[in-house]
Amino acid sequence: MHSEFRKTRSPYGFPFLDPRATENLYAMIEKIKKLLIDENYRGVIPGTLDFPETFQEYETFDAFHSRDSHGEDLYLRSDATAQIIKGFANFLEHSHEKINEYKYFYVLPVFRDARKSYPRLREIYQVGAENIGMDSDMAMPELVYLADKMMKQTIGKETRFIIGDVRVLHYISEYSSSIKIKDMILNRDVPSLSKEFGELGWDLSMVNQMWSVMLYAPELLEWKERWNFIKSKLNNKLHQAFMNEIERLSAPVQKIHADIEKKGVNISWEPLLVRNVEYYTGFIFEGYVEGLSVAPLRGGSYDNLVGKYSRRDMTACGFALDMSSLILL
Amino acid sequence: MKPPKGASLRIALPKGRMSEESIAYLHSRKLSSFSEFPSNRKLIFNDPEKNIEYVLVRSKDVATYVEHGSCDFGIIGYDLLVEGQYDVFIPAELPFGKCSLCTAYSEQHKDWQSKKNIRVATKYPKLASKYFFDQGFNFQIIELYGSIEIAPLTGIADVIVDLVSTGQTLQENNLVQGPKIMESSARLILNPGSYFLKRDLVQSFLNKLSIE
Secondary structure, three states, rough: OOOHHHHOOOOOOOOOEEEHHHHHHHHHHHHHHHHHHHHOOEEEEOOOOOHHHHHHOOHHHHHOEEEOOOEEEEEEEOOOOOHHHHHHHHHHHOOOOOOOEEEEEEEEEEEEEEEEEEEEEEEEEEEEEEOOOOHHHHHHHHHHHHHHHHHHHHHHEEEEEEEEEHHHHHHHHHHHOOHHHHHHHHOHHHHHHHHHOOOOOOHHHHHHHHHOOOOOOOHHHHHHHHHHHHHHHOOOOHHHHHHHHHHHHHHHHHHHHHHHHHOOOOOEEEOOOOOOOOOOEEEEEEEEOOOOOOOEEEEEEOOOHHHHHHHOOOOOEEEEEEHHHHOOO | OOOOOOOOOOEEOOOHHHHHHHHHHHHHOOOOOOOOOOOOOOOOOEEOOOOEEEEOOHHHHHHHHHOOOOOEEEEHHHHHHHHHHOOOEEEEEEEOEEEEEEEEEHHHHHHHOOOOOOEEEOOOHHHHHHHHOOOEEEEEEOOOOOOOOHHHHOOOOOOOEEEOOOOHHHHHEEEEEEEEEEEEEEEEEOHHHHHHHHHHHHHHHHOOOOOO
């Protein structure tokens, strides 16, 4: 029975020889490609295998890898952004063309864990857009607007976006120095974060309120009111300074949020948004759609990535849309 | 952000004592119209007045229902949450379900700490492995699904790792409580997608719980 199953199925990937699902996928991709080409994005296809240092490691990273004839270890890509930027940096180094701005898109599978509690490698078919050379503050509203349009046109359903700034997380991680803090924030674990900060001398009831307002934030006006109330109840000047710094770091993304909202995108600002991938440097956003419990679209800015591979520093931002989850809708 | 039209909340509760404590607590916060579940074999209860549906599942399955988005909220012990490593949000600690994850042994195995290799019976293989590894033991985990207390008495293990609330079960089975691994209590968990897609409903629920 088991061997029969192995003869007729393939593990990990898209249900091949499912013509209807394939047609749906192609139709969605064609719509997206047209939209991206109209917005002056150019298609690129990086290799499926690459050197491991290109990607961030994950639990099942070594599930599949091979060695080429030069003895180099090659792994299945877990992410397309790092590869595209690496390719762009190479192009930049060898091109005589003076490039200031560039827009790329790709349609390809990436291979990574499905979820934390089920670390199994999965083939995820995704479409992505990379915008290199444009200032994040300028590019972000357009990028989120494009992502929203893309999702709406593809699936014809209402979308909801959230936006935050990863610099808030960086500041909190430096402040706390606990290695568990990122996981606690990823899980929006108010009790554990309150306990952690309680050990740093914070007032337990106030810190519990602070984390609740940070991680389960109401609308901006109410947020400000409650944030200031909590701050006024703190006796420790250093703790007040911590809250002031969070407020200062949140100001740019609040402005971007307002700019995006003006474009008609259903978006809310999140004081604290976290991403598993390390290369994000500023604004990050996620797009949700009714019927899916995880965000099929994720993006943000990664201003240090071009500089990692080339002698020239250039800002960059982009997003990726998981088509494999959209076809489930 | 407006929730989808006609959207309501679905909450997963663990069958047994914690479901009783949970519904009584939610009732006290005016989030449930009833303070206890009817004594029948139904596993889904609707509360039309509050627009909430309750689903009674095995305690280990609560986080799975929430993680996959089948339920918006869930109530689960912190021990199971840490053991399972789920992609869920944890907005609050709730004031019930307090207990400790402890080691325990029988009198005949009281020298287990001096053994070169120990056998550990537990329902919590990940937490137990981490604890014994950190303590520098050579150990073998024997995963059991219930009646852990009889493991040392039947000779299948030298020591057990299990939840202890009053210690009465350990005493009745002639076991001695050893070092504590972690404290646990009930946690409210939330599906990340529900938080972003049903924001107003979720915020209102959290407000009533006085979590914010």
